[in-house]
Amino acid sequence: MRYTTLISAAELAQHALDPDWVVIDCRHDLAMPDAGRLAFEAGHIPGAQFAHADRDLSGSKHDGQGRFRGRHPLPERTDFIETLRRWGVNNKSQVVAYDAHGGMFAARLWWLLRWVGHEAVAVLDGGLPAWTDSGMWLSAELRGKPYGDFIAKPALVGTVEVDALVKNLDSPTLTVVDARAPDRFRGENETIDPVGGHIPGATNRFFKNNLQENGHFKPAAQLREEWQAVIASPQSAVMQCGSGITACHNLLALEVAGLPGAALYPGSWSEWCADPARPIEK
Known part of the structure; x- marks a missing residue:
């Protein structure tokens, strides 16, 4: 299995x-x-x-x-x-x-x-x-493994680069979902995001909303219902966050929910806001 x-x-x-x-x-x-x-x-x-x-x-x-x-x-x-x-x-x-x-x-x-x-x-x-x-033990032993022979295959995931998202501002076909905390999305946390706000037209789905109170992922059916209220189609959705890390949490949640196909914007907000020519929404 x-x-x-x-x-x-x-x-x-x-x-x-x-x-x-x-x-x-x-x-x-x-x-x-x-x-x-x-x-x-x-x-x-x-x-x-x-x-x-x-x-x-x-x-x-x-x-x-x-x-x-x-x-x-x-x-x-x-x-x-x-x-x-x-x-x-x-x-x-x-x-x-x-x-x-x-x-x-x-x-x-x-x-x-x-x-x-x-x-x-x-x-x-x-x-x-x-x-x-669960009562499992931890080890401080540093144990390596024999060198692997991994060979890459065609990607199972997709990415969207910044130029495509700039074009999307004028002719929106992609739904951009930001995984940052709501205060960061609204541009209210300048300690973490010196340049605050979000990509115009983006929506917010904080990655922690994928989790139950005990830190486990929500059941697949619940995730599916919640995500279908955020995006109409995974194939036209792009996940982003502050720097491309927590966006992957939303992508994993979508996969658990049986809604595969969304893309990652790797540069995310840190790349977008670095160019003052790109518009910002708060």
């Missing part, structure tokens, strides 16, 4: 040390970039590897012409494939990503693996708290 969206702590516990399974710890703190690594070294799911959101799940902030691509642009495909191999990922691997933030960072790795054509990747539902609440 392949897991392609979510996996429970009990299901993971049955396979965590299986040689064909690769577990990736994606814990991160945007304000303290080394916090995730330190937490990983203090204790993690046995056999897990560590992914750094800035270094492993993101690429250079500027392109070859010096243009700003956002705070967490996509890594180069070749670089990301090399990272996967370093973690021990093969084409037959079942990958499981987890964090301690409701899937905020784990969903980014889930999306990236689908971006390079790997379908057998899932996010641990409830994250590390679900693991420990």
